[in-house]
Amino acid sequence: MSDFTTVEIAKMAKNQGHISQRRYVPVHIILILGGLGMVFPFVYQILMSLSTNLQIQAVPPQFIPKTWHWSNYSDVFAKLPFLHQFWVSIEITVLRTVIQLILCSMAGYAFARMKFKGRGILFGVLLAILMVPGQSYLIGQYQVIQSLGLLETPWGIVLPGFFSAFGVFLMRQGFMSLPVELEEAARLDGCNPWQTFWRVMLPLVTPSLFAVGITTVLWSWNDLLWPLVVTTREESMPLSVGIATLAGQHSQDYALMMAASTMAMAPIFILFFSMQRRVIEGLATSGLKG
Amino acid sequence: MSEAGARGSVTAPSPGSVGPSGRRRRGSPTSVGAWPVAFIGLLMLGVAVFYYWPIVKNIITSLQQTNAFGGDPQFVGFANYRALFSDPDLGSAIGNTLLYTVIILVGVPLSVIIASMIELPGLRGKSIYRMIYFLPYLAMPMAVAQVWKIVYNGDFGLLNQFLKAVGVHNPPYWIVTPGWAILAVSIFGLWASIGFNVIILSSGLKAIPRELYEAASIDGATGVRQFRWITVPLLTPSIFFLTIMTTIGGFQLFDALFAMIGRGNPAEPKTRSLVSMFYQQAFVNSDQGGGAATAIVILAMVAIVTVIQFIGQKKWVNYV
Structure with a gap:
């Protein structure tokens, strides 16, 4: 760590950003798709917690509750x-x-x-x-x-x-x-x-x-x-x-x-x-x- | 008195002594007298009472016939073990446990790919990705499994709505059909296991010297070849560690199964794992003897598989 000055480190980081950021687009796409899979259950959970049983069972699915049922929490x-x-x-x-x-x-x-x-x-x-x-x-x-x-x-x-x-x-x-x-x-x-x-x-x-x-x-x-x-x-x-x-x-x-x-x-x-x-x-x- | 003893025994540092981890320790451990007892006594007592004695009790119990309605347990030799091995449910419990373990093991190579993408030099948003992939590991399995149960629901679950939309006519009722149910639980387990893997692999990746990649680039090696010939070989210790942990974790499948396949579920009897069979025997049917025998079988299986993996590691794990 002490071998580099901050300026040098900053320069290196800049170079990398320059070389590779565009090449990383497919990587970002894959990571974002996978990340959605990781996060989705939690988002869906919170949406359902503010919804009604009827809406949760709706076909086709309704993700966003029509009105926010905070009463589920007090229930x-x-x-x-x-x-x-x-x-x-x-x-x-x-x-x-x-x-x-x-x-x-x-x-x-x-x-x-x-x-x-x-x-x-x-x-x-x-x-x-x-x-x-x-x-x-x-x-x-x-x-x-x-x-x-x-x-x-x-x-x-x-x-x-x-x-x-x-x-x-x-x-x-x-x-x-x-x-x-x-x-x-x-x-x-x-x-x-x-x-x-x-x-x-x-x-x-x-x-x-x-x-x-x-x-x-x-x-x-x-x-x-x-x-x-x-x-x-x-x-x-x-x-x-x-x-x-x-x-x-x-x-x-x-x-x-x-x-x-x-x-x-x-x-x-x-x-x-x-x-x-x-x-x-x-x-x-x-x-x-x- | 102990204090005097402690002071009297101070030894001169012996430079160059090498600790068990190979790290150079500057000086020798210090002090004797009653102090060690004060520092470890309570812990060791607890270990004896809550670990060593219980395992002895478990072995004894596995040789006894216990009575649900009180009365002294009777010594019955290996009768519990014989009953277990002739129990038709044992086969399906082992099968379910193995299937689950194999599926969550797929998470290890998957996590290697994810982690090495996240740790690519100069990639933006690393810490956000790390955090996102890590979230499922934090979630209480019991709680987040309730969401998955709804997603898996045969009538209105998102999974089947999606499958119908893409043209699958009769998608299964996932968690109430034997066979499909264990698969559904395994996929949930796979999802939940990625986060821990990624964290371990990320810190393994950070330890790989950058110069190796730079040298490889100069020699004209592409990204994929660098991954194959630098990243993977140098990650093998972490991969091995995760393989062991995942296998042991898989053999102990209980939470995810208990959370998703509840007692009233028609698929439940055919979807038990070894540990849920153990739980059923010992704490639902009050057959502690039978449960204790199952616990010993689980112990034996974990031991065998771990030993095999440790022998096998010599062929593929590189310790630098």
């Missing part, structure tokens, strides 16, 4: 336990993300920078759980949560998710890339290992924290099978399970379902748009290192 709150489930989703996502970040960064730091007996073996024991598909734990986890009396509770939904081998792995990678001199300086200043970790090292691995945090938010908001198993009462379900139940009960009420599912997806989309670059970088690292 969601009136007819369905939506707010309750929305709150459960927020609760489990925040709980799981915060606690997982704390546990994983501490463990990641220890595995990266502390020397203790059995470190390699313990790390192997931890990573081994990633090799096993989730279903193979599920019945056992259910039995454990049941015996703890936590079925139908947010804690029952989040507890197994606190302990993430994947998160520890990513955090360890983050800590390993920091220079050791920092810790030595901290130690000379009289920090104990906790203070070194908390005040000096942790602030330096924010990209890793983001990577772990973003994947956890996404997984816990969208997760279906585990919460489906742990909750059976409508008021203790998160949205993913709630939508499934609704889809059964209101299978013909398309507009209502569209409004509910739009609102169920909205928080993740808002989060994504507000910190787009971080999300993409975070997910890219989470994948490459996996």
Whole structure:
């Protein structure tokens, strides 16, 4: 990077633009057509959520509602336990993300920078759980949560998710890339290992924290099978399970379902748009290192 | 005391020690005493209670006959496994799971093409394209599948209206007809899988040195040849990673299926995947023993396929 001056970089960019922009027209056409396929379901969903069941079932299709039926959205709150489930989703996502970040960064730091007996073996024991598909734990986890009396509770939904081998792995990678001199300086200043970790090292691995945090938010908001198993009462379900139940009960009420599912997806989309670059970088690292 | 121990054990940095990742680590790991326990104790306890113990419980349960209405489970040996292998639904569950997996695997080469288009040097609107292709990955499968269900609807769905418009006389009732239903779910899965692939491949592409392309241009290699002989070979580690992840994900098909093919659906019994069969046994029919046996079969299948892929990678993956 430092080898080029900004002027040179600008010049290079200009040259490329000059050479290739016209040649890229077919590329743009293909990417735009494909992109429409990616976006269309969401646009259609929002249009239907403002429409009526009659219009949704119209042949030939009517994409643009004649009048905008915002009442579908208020119906969601009136007819369905939506707010309750929305709150459960927020609760489990925040709980799981915060606690997982704390546990994983501490463990990641220890595995990266502390020397203790059995470190390699313990790390192997931890990573081994990633090799096993989730279903193979599920019945056992259910039995454990049941015996703890936590079925139908947010804690029952989040507890197994606190302990993430994947998160520890990513955090360890983050800590390993920091220079050791920092810790030595901290130690000379009289920090104990906790203070070194908390005040000096942790602030330096924010990209890793983001990577772990973003994947956890996404997984816990969208997760279906585990919460489906742990909750059976409508008021203790998160949205993913709630939508499934609704889809059964209101299978013909398309507009209502569209409004509910739009609102169920909205928080993740808002989060994504507000910190787009971080999300993409975070997910890219989470994948490459996996 | 532990603090004193920690300080006392500070070792001199040993320059040149090489970390497990091959990266040069400046100095050795520091400190001992009780601190490691404080840092990893709770996590390892959780891992033991919520992962290691459950898998042991799963194995035990798979050897037991569980009673839906209470009462102690009985040890029955391999009876659950025998029942599973003689269950006619197992064949169709495996078939559906494999079909889904194969179809979403098509997403990997497709994503390679999309990502290498997006990352063409100097292309305008890269970040917008990245964002657009990435959107489906963010969407809650349960929620966005409701849209697809309407699109697939036999009477008024856009897909059939389109097919009729282009002259197909009797388009199928997609999600209520066995056979067509799993295909419909797979296409939804393919759509949903592109985004993650593109993000991973984009960052793989950015790591390829530009000089290679410049050298190739000077030698007269065209875009397509550059793609074939530079881009694809240097992307193979990312492609391999995605192939593994997609296969494992495909074997665990549940969300998309559960979202689209609900319980009242006439096609549902013939459209189960391995995981939805597992769910049905363990949590709908309250046959935890049978479900546990199915979970072990899923584990074995994933393990076998992953091992095969890791052996096969030597033939085509280039690690630089």
